[in-house]
Amino acid sequence: MSFQAYLDNIQAKTGKSPSDFKALAEKMGFTLNGKIKPDVKATQITDWLKAEFDLGHGHAMAVYALLKGKKPD
Incomplete structure (x- = not known):
């Protein structure tokens, strides 16, 4: 599964975007x-x-990696 697929699945489950998780x-x-x-x-x-x-x-x-600076695919 790609990093972007992880982020898409997380957003579908939680309703939160990557920028939402960064703000939280x-x-x-x-x-x-x-x-x-x-x-x-x-x-x-x-x-x-x-x-x-x-x-x-x-x-x-995946969210931790996002917070560490990994960019979506």
């Missing part, structure tokens, strides 16, 4: 100025995504 991560304090804060671990972000949006591990990691 900033609001949650995981990012600052669009960059993941140095003291934030991947597990913190994936645990949040799994709990709040019922994402599986792979889809949560």
